[in-house]
Amino acid sequence: MPVGSEPTSVATVIGDLEAAQARGASQDELLEAAVRAIEASEPRYDWVGIYLLDGDMLTLHNYVGRPTEHSRIPVGVGVCGSAVAERRDINVPDVRELENYLACSVETRAELVVLISDPVSGRIHGQIDLDSDRPGAFTPEDERELRRVADWLGRLF
Secondary structure, rough: OOOOOOOOOOOHHHHHHHHHHOOOHHHHHHHHHHHHHHHHHHOOOOEEEEEEEEEOOOOOOOOEEEOOOOOOEEOOHHHHHHHHHOOOOEEEOOHOOOOOOOOOHHHHHOEEEEEEEOOOOEEEHHHHHEEEEOOOOHHHHHHHHHHHHHHHHHHOO
């Protein structure tokens, strides 16, 4: 985030996405814009990515943050894969306490995964994945606000 700028709210993120969609932005452009806007919305968010589900594999679509070797994650593996397998959002206050954690970065301490699903059928299309270097970084309010963004993105598929 540029020096002196204020974090944006999730309502602003969604408003910006709606404006970009009205201007004719493609699905890929909207997903990329979502990642950048979410990351800019809160300084606790050290890594933000969107994984898309292709069969039984999650594939990294866009991200902002440190590079990761985890560009493809099988369903059921790690926090991301477990969220899809269990069909639920997952908030992990301290990833060091998990046996199946896939570390994107050794600095990461907390992870939040919010599923992107079709609002009618419930079919999972992907997920928003957030990492923070601070233990316990993600609050119930973060989960609710990111759920709103994920629900909006779910309409794109």
